[in-house]
Amino acid sequence: MNELETMIVLIVVGFLLLTIGYSRRDRDSGVITILLGILIMFSTLAYKLYLEFGA
Numbered sequence: 001m002n003e004l005e006t007m008i009v010l011i012v013v014g015f016l017l018l019t020i021g022y023s024r025r026d027r028d029s030g031v032i033t034i035l036l037g038i039l040i041m042f043s044t045l046a047y048k049l050y051l052e053f054g055a
Contacts, residue, residue, distance in 0.1 A: 003051055007044060014040035 001009070017037030024030030 007047065010040055010044045010047065014038075014044070 014037050017033050017040060021030045021033030021035075021037055024033065
């Protein structure tokens with residue numbers, strides 16, 4: 001997979017987790033799912049920085 005496909009997969013998975021977590025927000029598992037979705041969204045930023053700085 002190239003960089004674009006990796007970014008798209010991360011964003012789609014993050015949005016799915018946020019959607020599922022929001023629909024189950026009254027349970028503890030929903031809150032944890034939202035947290036995972038947020039972390040995956042932040043990981044897209046970290047991955048893009050990694051690509052730009054060429055580390």
